[in-house]
Amino acid sequence: xxxxxxxxxxxxxxxxxxxxxxxxxxxxxxxxxxxxxxxxxxxxxxxxxxxxxxxxxxxxxxxxxxxxxxxxxxxxxxxxxxxxxxxxxxxxxxxxxxxxxxxxxxxxxxxxxxxxxxxxxxxxxxxxxxxxxxxxxxxxxxxxxxxxxxxxxxxxxxxxxxxxxxxxxxxxxxxxxxxxxxxxxxxxxxxxxxxxxxxxxxxxxxxxxxxxxxxxxxxxxxxxxxxxxxxxxxxxxxxxxxxxxxxxxxxxxxxxxxxxxxxxxxxxxxxxxxxxxxxxxxxxxxxxxxxxxxxxxxxxxxxxxxxxxxxxxxxxxxxxxxxxxxxxxxxxxxxxxxxxxxxxxxxxxxxxxxxxxxxxxxxxxxxxxxxxxxxxxxxxxxxxxxxxxxxxxxxxxxxxxxxxxxxxxxxxxxxxxxxxxxxxxxxxxxxxxxxxxxxxxxxxxxxxxxxxxxxxxxxxxxxxxxxxxxxxxxxxxxxxxxxxxxxxxxxxxxxxxxxxxxxxxxxxxxxxxxxxxxxxxxxxxxxxxxxxxxxxxxxxxxxxxxxxxxxxxxxxxxxxxxxxxxxxxxxxxxxxxxxxxxxxxxxxxxxxxxxxxxxxxxxxxxxxxxxxxxxxxxxxxxxxxxxxxxxxxxxxxxxxxxxxxxxxxxxxxxxxxxxxxxxxxx
Numbered sequence: 106x107x108x109x110x111x112x113x114x115x116x117x118x119x120x121x122x123x124x125x126x127x128x129x130x131x132x133x134x135x136x137x138x139x140x141x142x143x144x145x146x147x148x149x150x151x152x153x154x155x156x157x158x159x160x161x162x163x164x165x166x167x168x169x170x171x172x173x174x175x176x177x178x179x180x181x182x183x184x185x186x187x188x189x190x191x192x193x194x195x196x197x198x199x200x201x202x203x204x205x206x207x208x209x210x211x212x213x214x215x216x217x218x219x220x221x222x223x224x225x226x227x228x229x230x231x232x233x234x235x236x237x238x239x240x241x242x243x244x245x246x247x248x249x250x251x252x253x254x255x256x257x258x259x260x261x262x263x264x265x266x267x268x269x270x271x272x273x274x275x276x277x278x279x280x281x282x283x284x285x286x287x288x289x290x291x292x293x294x295x296x297x298x299x300x301x302x303x304x305x306x307x308x309x310x311x312x313x314x315x316x317x318x319x320x321x322x323x324x325x326x327x328x329x330x331x332x333x334x335x336x337x338x339x340x341x342x343x344x345x346x347x348x349x350x351x352x353x354x355x356x357x358x359x360x361x362x363x364x365x366x367x368x369x370x371x372x373x374x375x376x377x378x379x380x381x382x383x384x385x386x387x388x389x390x391x392x393x394x395x396x397x398x399x400x401x402x403x404x405x406x407x408x409x410x411x412x413x414x415x416x417x418x419x420x421x422x423x424x425x426x427x428x429x430x431x432x433x434x435x436x437x438x439x440x441x442x443x444x445x446x447x448x449x450x451x452x453x454x455x456x457x458x459x460x461x462x463x464x465x466x467x468x469x470x471x472x473x474x475x476x477x478x479x480x481x482x483x484x485x486x487x488x489x490x491x492x493x494x495x496x497x498x499x500x501x502x503x504x505x506x507x508x509x510x511x512x513x514x515x516x517x518x519x520x521x522x523x524x525x526x527x528x529x530x531x532x533x534x535x536x537x538x539x540x541x542x543x544x545x546x547x548x549x550x551x552x553x554x555x556x557x558x559x560x561x562x563x564x565x566x567x568x569x570x571x572x573x574x575x576x577x578x579x580x581x582x583x584x585x586x587x588x589x590x591x592x593x594x595x596x597x598x599x600x601x602x603x604x605x606x607x608x609x610x611x612x613x614x615x616x617x618x619x620x621x622x623x624x625x626x627x628x629x630x631x632x633x634x635x636x637x638x639x640x641x642x643x644x645x646x647x648x649x650x651x652x653x654x655x656x657x658x659x660x661x662x663x664x665x666x667x668x669x670x671x672x673x674x675x676x677x678x679x680x681x682x683x684x685x686x687x688x689x690x691x692x693x694x695x696x697x698x699x700x701x702x703x704x705x706x707x708x709x710x711x712x713x714x715x716x717x718x719x720x721x722x723x724x725x726x727x728x729x730x731x732x733x734x735x736x737x738x739x740x741x742x743x744x745x746x747x748x749x750x751x752x753x754x755x756x757x758x759x760x761x762x763x764x765x766x767x768x769x770x771x
Contacts, residue, residue, distance in 0.1 A: 167757070169760045275305040298318035452542065519541060623650050671688075
């Protein structure tokens with residue numbers, strides 16, 4: 106298929122149909138992840154197949170990329186499917202599979218519908234100019250190959266395709282894994298195990314026999330660097346094998362035994378050719394009581410998220426003119442660590458209470474003191490540091506959270522929620538017998554907090570978080586910024602400030618509340634702060650601690666902080682604007698002042714997470730997008746505007762695309 110570059114041509118070749126979303130993303134150089142459709146029509150039963158298709162697309166979006174499911178529809182190679190088209194593929198029986206050998210036949214039939222395999226989806230990537238592709242597992246050498254000569258077209262397609270990162274959970278477990286690895290090596294296909302030394306076994310973190318990987322990808326940025334190098338030097342795809350998470354894995358011995366039984370049944374019934382794989386996968390699911398199917402759904406979703414992260418890293422390298430080899434490093438080929446942000450502070454379980462509005466014609470909501478009030482109660486994961494870490498994880502870019510949780514169910518579930526959005530939790534400490542911090546708020550009719558109670562006793566245990574931050578600093582050579590919330594005790598805030606200052610690491614301080622904002626002043630840590638994002642009340646509290654006088658002038662108060670050493674103060678002033686007060690480049694110069702307007706809010710549901718989303722977006726824009734502070738603040742305002750339209754503290758559909766799509770520099 107002739108390659109098509111949407112950036113260079115407005116008219117795609119007639120066989121190719123791009124969805125408007127995919128076309129727009131490609132034209133702007135934004136990250137896109139291709140997804141095959143054979144898993145929908147042939148890999149799982151309905152409705153699991155449709156649920157999996159939706160979950161996989163959502164995982165790509167969480168990582169900040171645009172999903173592009175590929176199929177043959179109406180005799181055209183469709184890249185990017187609507188909800189109706191996905192439902193059609195999931196519910197229509199006997200949709201044929203389309204491998205690369207079948208493409209000419211299906212494209213010549215104006216009525217053809219087919220589900221693409223890995224090899225055909227690679228052809229679509231080539232035609233559309235997509236560089237990253239997520240799937241469950243790749244095809245390869247079938248067991249009993251000496252008699253059947255059954256070798257998947259995926260292998261030659263991977264070797265012949267222009268470089269695409271194919272993110273999978275390894276070779277499909279029903280195949281001969283050692284022979285497939287040998288065939289890939291012979292074909293010259295680069296295979297990397299993702300953050301592991303071992304080849305994964307599709308349903309299990311390690312394949313049977315625990316074969317070691319020749320190469321490993323340390324991070325999405327490293328995988329993107331390898332892909333970029335491949336595009337400059339070789340013709341062939343890069344296979345990134347992602348181990349299934351241990352808690353989602355099926356038992357290796359059970360799956361292996363089931364595969365043997367299913368293959369024997371296939372041979373006995375004369376099932377051959379393209380029908381073998383769907384038959385065997387279906388029987389393995391039946392024999393394992395659905396365990397393999399559940400693992401399959403979860404591993405594909407995980408692969409899609411990692412693929413999205415790789416696509417974001419690859420796209421950022423190209424758009425920003427970054428030499429990807431600088432990200433990957435030199436020498437051993439495994440590379441150095443990509444830029445990383447550490448977020449230090451509280452992670453909590455949030456409970457929001459929304460009293461029922463009063464009867465028609467009466468303003469406000471029902472609030473009877475010392476009585477039960479009707480309403481709606483919602484729970485969510487929260488805490489300023491956790492919220493900021495989640496936003497950074499969703500926007501893309503390595504992020505580590507440094508916090509503490511209790512050994513209760515809430516603590517375990519909270520950590521799991523962070524895993525799902527790609528946040529590193531290595532430095533989250535669990536206290537057995539302790540209570541995970543929690544926050545309960547009653548909201549008013551505008552969605553603002555009326556009154557709240559915070560149980561943060563665990564986070565105030567002295568010494569825990571600074572020690573963890575120090576371990577992270579020793580393990581990471583590329584810590585580019587530390588974000589600190591005001592929930593720590595004064596002594597620990599002082600330790601974090603001194604640690605950052607002594608190492609020259611920029612510190613972003615989020616005051617958290619008027620009362621807690623005073624702690625950074627008490628800790629004498631203002632001269633370590635590069636960025637601070639208080640609201641007007643928090644700003645007043647800190648300035649009053651410095652001068653001893655209560656002043657309501659935001660500019661005057663911000664200048665007090667700048668004079669004490671803060672480089673830049675970002676004052677959030679609700680519906681009015683965001684005030685940016687920065688230290689002058691000249692020693693004797695006055696701090697500069699800039700007002701960045703805020704667009705009128707629409708569809709407001711809750712403002713509870715707006716400040717955290719704004720702060721995190723600013724950090725992401727500064728560290729990973731290389732934007733100026735004014736541009737970063739403007740992006741933060743857009744992120745906050747999206748957040749207030751959701752009842753969730755951090756919206757589940759928050760992506761880099763959604764926030765940065767209107768920025769011309771991107």
